[in-house]
Structures are given as C-alpha cells and as structure tokens.
Amino acid sequence: MQATEVVKLLLGIGEPLVGRLLTYDALGMRFREVKLRRDPTCPLCGTSPTIKDLSIHMNGGGACEIATERHREGVAATVGAAPKPGG
Amino acid sequence: MKTLKEMLAEARQVVPEEGPQQVQRRLAAGEPVVVIDVRDPDEYRDGHLEAATNISRGFLEFRVGTAVTDPSTPIVLYCQTGLRSVLAAKALKELGYATVINLQGGYQKWVQSGLPVVREVPMTADQIQRYSRHFLLPQVGDRGQKKLLRSKVLLIGAGGLGSPIALYLAAAGVGTLGLMDGDVVDLTNLQRQVLHTTADIGKPKVESGARMLKALNPDVNVIPLPMRITADNVMDVIRDYDLIVDGSDNFETRYLVNDACFLAGKTNVHGSIFQFEGMATVFAPNAGPCYRCLYPTPPPPGLVPS
Numbered sequence: 598m599q600a601t602e603v604v605k606l607l608l609g610i611g612e613p614l615v616g617r618l619l620t621y622d623a624l625g626m627r628f629r630e631v632k633l634r635r636d637p638t639c640p641l642c643g644t645s646p647t648i649k650d651l652s653i654h655m656n657g658g659g660a661c662e663i664a665t666e667r668h669r670e671g672v673a674a675t676v677g678a679a680p681k682p683g684g
Numbered sequence: 685m686k687t688l689k690e691m692l693a694e695a696r697q698v699v700p701e702e703g704p705q706q707v708q709r710r711l712a713a714g715e716p717v718v719v720i721d722v723r724d725p726d727e728y729r730d731g732h733l734e735a736a737t738n739i740s741r742g743f744l745e746f747r748v749g750t751a752v753t754d755p756s757t758p759i760v761l762y763c764q765t766g767l768r769s770v771l772a773a774k775a776l777k778e779l780g781y782a783t784v785i786n787l788q789g790g791y792q793k794w795v796q797s798g799l800p801v802v803r804e805v806p807m808t809a810d811q812i813q814r815y816s817r818h819f820l821l822p823q824v825g826d827r828g829q830k831k832l833l834r835s836k837v838l839l840i841g842a843g844g845l846g847s848p849i850a851l852y853l854a855a856a857g858v859g860t861l862g863l864m865d866g867d868v869v870d871l872t873n874l875q876r877q878v879l880h881t882t883a884d885i886g887k888p889k890v891e892s893g894a895r896m897l898k899a900l901n902p903d904v905n906v907i908p909l910p911m912r913i914t915a916d917n918v919m920d921v922i923r924d925y926d927l928i929v930d931g932s933d934n935f936e937t938r939y940l941v942n943d944a945c946f947l948a949g950k951t952n953v954h955g956s957i958f959q960f961e962g963m964a965t966v967f968a969p970n971a972g973p974c975y976r977c978l979y980p981t982p983p984p985p986g987l988v989p990s
Contacts, residue, residue: 598964599845599929599955600852606927606951606966607835607858609714610823614965616972623960633965636977641946642969643977650947654915654940680979681956681963684841684933 620678631678692767695774701788704797707760711735717758718751720744722772723791727764729804733794736762737827741772745779755781762787762794802834811903815857829857833903836860838925840913840941842889843867845931845955847879854897854904861897862925864909865889913937918944929953935982942967942975 598619605611618631640647686694702710710717721728721736728738739747741763752759759781763769766789773784787794795801807815807829818824824832835858839846842865853861869877869884869892877889884892890908897906909921913932918940922928928950930941938954945952945967952967954975967974 599931599953600849600856602953602964602966603837603849603853603858603927603929604832604856606953607832607837608824608828610828613968615968618963618965618978621962621964623962633973633978635973636980639974639977639980641943641976642974648943651915651918651940651943654943678963678978680935680983681958681961682933682935682983683957683959684843684845684931684955 618678692770695770698777699770699773699784699786701766701770701786702760703788704794704799707785707787707794708799710758710760715758717760717785719760719762720748720751721763721791722761722769723763727791729806731795731801731803732791733762734800734802734831741768744772745775748776748779748781752781755779756783758783758785760785760787762790764790765792766790802830805830805833811857814901814903818856832857833859835927836862836925837927837929838862838864838922839929839931840864840937841931841933842877842879842893843873843931843933844876844957846929847877847893849929849931849955850879850893850897851900854901854906857901857903859903860905860907860925862907862909862921863890863893863897864911864913864921865893866910866912913940915940919948922948922950925950927951927953929955931955938975939982945969946974 602614606613616633618633620629620631635642637644719733719736721732721738722741722744723738724740725738732738737751739751759776761769761773761776761784766786769790770786773786776784815829818829819826837853837858837860839850839861842850842863846865850861850863867889869880869887869889871885873880874882879896880889880892888910890910894906894908897904911917913921922944928941928945930938930952932938932941941952946969949969951969954967955962955964966972
C-alpha cells in the first residue's frame with residue numbers, strides 16, 4: 598500500500614492518501630477509511646505553530662509531548678484509530 | 685504575401701506569452717496545464733522541461749488531441765526561442781483550444797533562468813523489456829518510467845514495513861533508494877522482514893537490503909545509510925530525496941520524521957503496524973494534516989508493547 602502510494606505520488610497520478618487514513622484489520626480482513634482534517638491548533642502545522650525547528654528533539658525527551666491545551670485529543674481519538682507502535 | 689515578421693506579429697496579438705518563472709509557478713502549483721515541446725525529437729532528447737510532451741511542429745495539429753483531451757485545458761507551447769511555438773500556438777487557437785500560452789524566449793530562456801530541465805536518457809533493450817508492463821499502463825508509460833528512474837526515495841527503516849516497500853519500489857524501477865536503518869539482522873526478524881535472508885544474520889540491515897535490491901534490479905542506485913535517524917542528521921539526509929517513507933518502529937522517530945518533513949516541505953508516506961492491524965496515510969505539508977494532527981501525544985509507555 599505504501600509502495601503504491603509512493604509510485605502514484607512520484608508520477609502525479611490518481612488520488613493519494615492525503616487527508617485519509619486507511620486502516621487494515623487482517624483478522625477480520627477489513628479495510629476502513631477515515632477522513633483526516635488538519636488541526637488548526639496543531640503545534641507544527643496549525644495556524645500559530647510553536648514548533649519551528651527540531652530543537653525539541655535535541656537532548657532527548659519531550660519531543661512528543663508538545664500538545665497544547667486544546668490540541669490534545671487529536672483526530673485519531675475521535676475516529677477510534679489507536680496508534681500502532683510497530684514498523 | 686505576408687512577411688515572416690508580420691506573421692509573428694499577428695500571432696503575438698492572439699497568443700498570450702508567459703515568462704519561464706510564470707510557467708514554473710503554474711507547474712509548481714500543480715495546475716492542470718499541458719506543456720508541449722514543439723521542437724524536433726533530437727532537440728527534445730538533448731534537454732526539455734520535465735512536464736513536456738514532445739510533438740514536433742509538423743505533427744502538432746494531427747497529434748495534439750492525444751495530449752490534450754479537453755480543449756478548455758490550458759496549453760503551454762515552447763520551442764527553442766519562442767518563434768516556432770508562437771506560430772504553432774496560433775494554429776491551436778484556430779483549432780478551438782481556449783487557452784494557449786507561448787513560453788516567452790522558449791527553452792533557451794528557460795535554461796538561462798536556471799530552471800530545471802531533464803535530458804532524455806534512452807532506455808536499454810533490457811530496460812524496455814523489464815518495464816514493458818508499465819508501458820502498457822497509460823498512466824505510467826515510457827515517460828512515467830523515466831520519471832521513476834529519475835526519482836529518489838528515502839526509506840526510514842528496513843524492517844517489517846520497509847522490506848516489502850523497498851522490494852516493490854526497486855522492482856518498479858525507482859532510480860535511487862536511500863535505505864536507512866541502524867540495526868543488524870536478527871533471526872527473529874526473518875519471519876516478516878523479507879529483505880533479509882538467513883545468511884544475513886548479524887549483518888547490518890542496510891547491507892543485506894542493498895544486496896537484495898541490487899540483485900532484484902541492477903538499475904537501482906541503493907544508498908545504504910547504516911545509522912539511526914536523529915535530530916542532528918535528519919535534515920541533511922532528507923534534503924536529497926523527493927519523497928520520504930516512514931517505516932520506523934517507534935514513536936520518537938515518527939514525530940521526528942513528521943516534524944522534519946513538514947519543515948523541509950517533503951511528503952511523508954506513513955505506515956505502521958501492530959499484530960494483525962495496520963494503517964497507512966500520506967502527510968503532505970500544507971495539503972493535509974500531519975502526524976501531530978492525528979496523534980498529538982504518543983500513548984503512555986506502558987500501554988503499547990514494544
């Protein structure tokens with residue numbers, strides 16, 4: 598799936614998975630598509646970003662914990678797609 | 685009888701001209717313009733705009749229909765200096781194409797403006813056979829294949845996700861694959877990480893991965909990067925690539941890759957798995973959400989097994 602997306606993006610063809618999350622459940626053999634919207638309160642890509650460089654990633658720790666007061670649930674929580682740890 | 689000068693002046697009255705920067709802006713913005721190089725095939729082969737299709741002036745009226753299916757689609761025409769193409773543009777207007785723009789100063793001025801061009805590298809007989817099934821797909825074709833061969837993709841992680849992705853991209857003929865992973869192959873990896881073999885146990889994953897990918901497709905230039913991605917190296921590493929694929933196995937790396945790609949304006953093809961479940965999405969800076977929009981914070985450490 599990721600490989601197909603790469604080829605499509607490189608060639609500029611089709612509809613890439615931008616703003617859509619595709620989830621796959623192998624046991625139930627079901628795919629589900631969830632629309633994703635940009636979060637205006639996102640500290641990185643929101644309207645008033647607080648992350649402007651990678652300094653929060655330096656010296657270890659804290660980089661993931663940047664959520665603002667309003668920006669804490671995230672889109673995934675509302676659509677019930679828990680993050681997957683593995684690669 | 686009209687002189688050439690009069691004919692050119694007449695054409696310029698009906699054909700709008702745009703400079704290289706203006707045309708480049710249209711292309712960069714992803715506008716649905718069709719760019720046609722009306723020079724002869726040998727001139728086109730020596731260098732052309734990446735977006736351009738070659739239809740020589742002599743065949744233009746006969747073949748334009750294959751390149752432009754909707755007559756309301758804007759067309760940009762160019763030749764070497766902008767003279768042949770302005771006459772060609774007038775002819776297309778007369779055929780009923782609504783918006784035909786002449787690239788002012790032609791290819792020559794485009795090059796002088798320092799804008800990117802591509803050289804047509806002829807494919808070998810082996811390549812023509814290898815990619816023949818791609819040529820049958822109208823959305824890929826010969827031009828798409830050449831584009832893939834010129835493309836550079838960075839794979840972060842050569843594990844469960846990175847392995848099949850790397851194999852598929854190498855097979856498809858993506859010209860440059862950066863393979864980044866700091867781990868060595870372990871026996872427990874082999875049940876899913878299909879880029880590595882039993883003989884590779886104990887060797888760096890990028891080494892066995894590079895060998896496997898080269899064996900699959902010798903066209904591919906594999907760049908092994910035997911290191912972990914860190915805040916110190918990420919910007920330097922991603923700079924050279926068109927696209928980043930995140931196949932990493934930890935949240936720290938995902939947030940780092942997400943932030944770096946957004947700041948560098950690189951599209952990040954994201955995937956993750958756990959047991960029998962997986963997910964994939966594409967984070968395109970400013971065109972859609974990012975990983976932080978999706979997951980503002982990682983799950984507490986105790987919640988997910990590593």
